Amino acid sequence: MAKMSYNRKANLQRIALLTPGLLLFGIFNFLPLVALLGLSLVNWPGIGDADFVGFENFRKLAREPYYRDQFVNALVQNVWMFVLIIGAMLLLGSALALLLSFGTTGRGAYRAIYFLPYPLAGAAVAFLLDLMVQPRGAINTFFVKTMGWWDAPIGFLGDTDLALPTLAMFYAWHRMSFAIVLILSAIVGVRVILLEAAMLDGASRWRMLKAVVFPVLAPAFVLITVIVMVDVFNNADYTLLLMGPEAGPLRSTDVLGTFLFRTSFGGSATSVNVNFGMAAAIGLVTALLILPAALFLALKNLRKD
Amino acid sequence: MHKIFSLSRKEQLAVQFILIAWACVVLIPLGVAVINSLKPNLGEVYRAPLSLPSEWTWSNYAEAWVGANFGGYFLNSAIISVSVVIIVCFCASTTAFVLVRMPFKGSALLFACFMIGVIIPIRLALAPLFTIVKGLGLLDTLTGLILVQSASMMPVAVFILTAFLKAVPSELEDAARMDGALPFQIYWRVVLPLIRPALATVALLSFVQAWNEYFLPLIFLQSRELYPLTLGIAEFRAQFSVQWHLMFAGILIMLAPTVIAFLLASRQFIEGLTQGGVKE
Numbered sequence: 001m002a003k004m005s006y007n008r009k010a011n012l013q014r015i016a017l018l019t020p021g022l023l024l025f026g027i028f029n030f031l032p033l034v035a036l037l038g039l040s041l042v043n044w045p046g047i048g049d050a051d052f053v054g055f056e057n058f059r060k061l062a063r064e065p066y067y068r069d070q071f072v073n074a075l076v077q078n079v080w081m082f083v084l085i086i087g088a089m090l091l092l093g094s095a096l097a098l099l100l101s102f103g104t105t106g107r108g109a110y111r112a113i114y115f116l117p118y119p120l121a122g123a124a125v126a127f128l129l130d131l132m133v134q135p136r137g138a139i140n141t142f143f144v145k146t147m148g149w150w151d152a153p154i155g156f157l158g159d160t161d162l163a164l165p166t167l168a169m170f171y172a173w174h175r176m177s178f179a180i181v182l183i184l185s186a187i188v189g190v191r192v193i194l195l196e197a198a199m200l201d202g203a204s205r206w207r208m209l210k211a212v213v214f215p216v217l218a219p220a221f222v223l224i225t226v227i228v229m230v231d232v233f234n235n236a237d238y239t240l241l242l243m244g245p246e247a248g249p250l251r252s253t254d255v256l257g258t259f260l261f262r263t264s265f266g267g268s269a270t271s272v273n274v275n276f277g278m279a280a281a282i283g284l285v286t287a288l289l290i291l292p293a294a295l296f297l298a299l300k301n302l303r304k305d
Numbered sequence: 306m307h308k309i310f311s312l313s314r315k316e317q318l319a320v321q322f323i324l325i326a327w328a329c330v331v332l333i334p335l336g337v338a339v340i341n342s343l344k345p346n347l348g349e350v351y352r353a354p355l356s357l358p359s360e361w362t363w364s365n366y367a368e369a370w371v372g373a374n375f376g377g378y379f380l381n382s383a384i385i386s387v388s389v390v391i392i393v394c395f396c397a398s399t400t401a402f403v404l405v406r407m408p409f410k411g412s413a414l415l416f417a418c419f420m421i422g423v424i425i426p427i428r429l430a431l432a433p434l435f436t437i438v439k440g441l442g443l444l445d446t447l448t449g450l451i452l453v454q455s456a457s458m459m460p461v462a463v464f465i466l467t468a469f470l471k472a473v474p475s476e477l478e479d480a481a482r483m484d485g486a487l488p489f490q491i492y493w494r495v496v497l498p499l500i501r502p503a504l505a506t507v508a509l510l511s512f513v514q515a516w517n518e519y520f521l522p523l524i525f526l527q528s529r530e531l532y533p534l535t536l537g538i539a540e541f542r543a544q545f546s547v548q549w550h551l552m553f554a555g556i557l558i559m560l561a562p563t564v565i566a567f568l569l570a571s572r573q574f575i576e577g578l579t580q581g582g583v584k585e
Binding site: 018022110237265 | 325
C-alpha cells in the first residue's frame with residue numbers, strides 16, 4: 001500500500017472534520033433559508049405540484065384585502081407588542097439595576113431571585129402566568145375577594161384590548177433578568193476614576209448619574225433592544241399556546257409568527273387558505289424587517305475581537 | 306469607597322422596598338404554582354387559588370408522571386436535549402477548529418453563511434424546512450427533530466467557539482504539528498481540552514434551548530408517544546382543560562432539569578452574557 005504524504009492525509013482529515021457540521025447546517029438551516037427565495041414565487045398547498053406565480057404572493061400581501069389586512073394587523077400588533085416589552089424592560093430593568101448597583105443589602109440574593117424565571121420554558125411561563133390572570137385566578141381573587149378593590153374579575157386574556165399587553169407582560173416577566181444583568185454590568189463597568197473626578201468636582205449624586213453613569217448604558221440598551229426585537233418578531237410561542245393559531249380574541253393577539261404559522265399549516269377548521277409559497281413570502285418580508293437591526297448587532301459583535 | 310454607590314439608612318429602606326416588590330412579582334407566580342400543584346382537587350384551585358392546600362397531595366406528581374405520561378414526555382425531552390448537546394458540541398467545535406486554525410479558500414465565505422444563520426432565525430424558513438424534512442422521510446421522527454434543533458443552534462455555537470478559539474494561542478498546536486500530528490489528533494488531544502470552557506457554555510445554551518423548545522416539535526412531531534414535555538403540557542391543557550393542579554405538577558417537573566443546569570452553571574452563564582455583551 002502506497003503511503004500517503006502528510007499533506008494529503010492532513011487535507012483529507014480536514015475535509016472529514018468539516019463535513020458533519022457543514023452537512024447539518026447546510027441541509028437543515030442554510031438550504032431552507034435559500035429556498036425561501038424560490039418558494040416565495042410559487043403557490044403550493046404542500047401537496048401536489050407547485051404553481052409558479054412570480055411576485056404574485058408579494059403583490060397579494062400588499063394589495064389583496066384578505067392577506068393585506070391580516071398582514072397589516074399582525075405587523076402593527078407585533079410592533080405594539082415590541083414597544084410595550086422593550087419599554088417595560090428598559091425602564092424597569094434600568095431602575096432595578098440602578099438600585100442593585102448601590103451598596104444595597106442582599107444584592108446577591110435579589111440577583112438570584114430575579115434570575116429564576118429566565119431558564120423557564122416559554123410553555124411553562126405561558127401556563128403559569130395564565131393561571132395568575134384567569135378570571136378565577138390568583139390576581140382576580142386577590143383584588144376582588146381578598147381586598148374587595150374590584151367589583152368583578154377582569155378577563156385579561158379574553159379582552160381584545162388587554163390580551164396583547166398581557167402577553168407582552170408575560171414576556172417582560174420572563175426576560176427581565178436579562179435586561180437587569182446587562183444594564184448592571186454596564187453600570188459597574190463605569191470607571192472609578194471618572195466617578196472620583198466627578199466627586200472631587202463636587203458633583204451631586206444625581207448629576208454624577210446623569211453625566212457619568214447614564215451615557216455608558218447606551219450599548220447595553222442597544223443590545224437588549226436588538227435581541228428582543230429579533231425574538232419578538234419571529235417568536236409567537238405565548239400566542240400559539242394560549243390563543244391558538246387564530247390568535248384570538250378576534251385576532252387581537254395576532255403577530256407575524258402566528259400569521260406565518262396559520263398560512264403554512266392552517267388555523268381553525270374554517271381557514272383553508274394554506275399556501276407554503278405565501279408563508280415563504282411572509283417569512284422573507286419579516287426577515288427583511290428585522291435584518292437591519294440584526295446586522296447592526298452582528299457587526300458590533302464582530303468588531304469586538 | 307465611592308459615595309455615589311452607598312446609601313443612607315432612609316434611602317436603604319426605600320430601595321429595599323422596591324427590590325422586595327419586584328422579588329414578589331417574580332416569586333408569587335412560582336409560589337402559587339407550587340401551592341396549587343399540591344392541592345387534592347381542582348375545586349380547591351378555583352375556590353381559593355391563594356391559600357395553602359387543605360391536604361398536601363404529593364401524589365399529584367406521581368399522577369402527572371404516570372397517568373398523564375409525563376414520564377414518557379420527560380424521556381423524549383431528555384433524548385432530544387442530550388442528543389442536541391452532543392451533536393452541536395461536536396459539529397460546531399470541528400467546524401470552528403477548521404475555520405479558525407486551518408483556513409482555506411472560501412472559509413471566510415463559509416463563516417459568512419453561518420453568520421446569516423445567526424441573523425435570520427430558521428423559524429422564518431418554516432415552509433422550506435418542512436418540505437426538506439418531509440422529503441428526507443424524517444417527519445414525525447425524533448431523528449428529524451434532533452437534526453433540525455441541532456442545526457438551529459449551530460450558527461450561535463460556531464460563533465461562540467470561533468471567537469473563543471481566536472483568543473487562544475496556537476503554540477501547542479504548532480508544536481504538535483511539528484511532531485507530525487494530524488488534524489484529527491490535534492483536534493482531539495490539543496484543541497478540545499483548550500476550548501472546554503466555551504464548550505461548556507455552548508452545551509448549557511443548547512441544552513436549555515432544546516429542552517424548552519415548543520415551536521419546532523409542534524411542527525415536526527405528530528405522534529403523541531414522541532412528544533417532549535413542552536408539547537405534553539400544552540396537550541395536557543387541551544385534553545384536561547380543568548386539571549390545573551396536575552398541570553402545575555407537570556410544569557414543575559419540567560422546570561427541574563433546567564433550573565438545576567442553571568444553578569450548576571449560572572455564574573459562568575451570567576459572565577458569558579456580560580462578556581458577550583457590553584464590554585467596550
